[in-house]
Structure formats: structure tokens, C-alpha cells
Amino acid sequence: MSLFKEWFTHNRSERVGITALACILMLVIVIPSFFPERRFPPENTEELKLRIDAFHAELAKADVGGDHSFTGYANSANGRLSASTNQQTEPELFYFDPNTCDSASFCRMGFSPKQTAVIMRYRAKGGQFRVKEDFKKMFVVSDEMYA
Numbered sequence: 001m002s003l004f005k006e007w008f009t010h011n012r013s014e015r016v017g018i019t020a021l022a023c024i025l026m027l028v029i030v031i032p033s034f035f036p037e038r039r040f041p042p043e044n045t046e047e048l049k050l051r052i053d054a055f056h057a058e059l060a061k062a063d064v065g066g067d068h069s070f071t072g073y074a075n076s077a078n079g080r081l082s083a084s085t086n087q088q089t090e091p092e093l094f095y096f097d098p099n100t101c102d103s104a105s106f107c108r109m110g111f112s113p114k115q116t117a118v119i120m121r122y123r124a125k126g127g128q129f130r131v132k133e134d135f136k137k138m139f140v141v142s143d144e145m146y147a
Helices: 002-007 012-034 045-063 103-108 113-124 132-136
Strands: 070-075 081-085
Antiparallel strands (some): 070 081
């Protein structure tokens, strides 16, 4: 009997811990009974299809006439994918230093704002173009743009 009593005798901190665990366990078991289980009825697929079609029609109507609507990805000659947009600017050719050129000048050369941002971020992090081939190594500069 002393082995049994010794096995189940706990000091004060152990009793507090056991009581706290018992309370937490009771709460985990009892609380879900107060909240009804949510069951969603199956969607009416026809109604869902109509809502999706209406959404697509609304998107198409909003994109009409937009200069910057996305048309997909186009393969460039070097095998890279580049985002193509409807907005095409005629590039202007002039001599420039890519280490000192500002973003407006890159846009004048025909680079998109995202391409310009990548080049500017490269320079802001300490990147430099020591020879002209360094500029060609940028992943945003395609072979057509470099030529």
C-alpha cells in the first residue's frame, strides 16, 4: 500500500499543474458543444458559373481601352520570358552612361518602368557597369534592347 500511496502522492505545485491541465482538457471538450458545427450546403453549380461569367465580363469591360492591360508573356530571342503589355513606346537612341542615367532616360530608351526599377535597384545596392558588356548581363536587358 505504501508504494501505491507514494506513486499517487503529489506536492502542491504538481497538484496545481494537474488541476490546470484538467481544466484545459475540460474546456477543450466542452466549448465546441456551445458552437454549432458549420456545414455549408453544396453550391448550385449553375448559379456559380453565371456569377463567374458575370465577373469575367465585368473584368473585360474594365480593361477596354486600357493602355497597360496585360496580354501575357512573350519569348524574346535569347529564350527569356518577358511580360508584354499593350503599351509600346518608341525607343529613342542616345549616348548614355548607365552608372549615372536616371529612370526617365531609361524609359526614353524603351525600357518599361519595372525594367528601369530593376536597373536602379542594382545601382542603389552598389552595382556598377565597368564595361558595356556588364549592362548586357542584366536579366532585364534583352538582346534586342542591347543591340
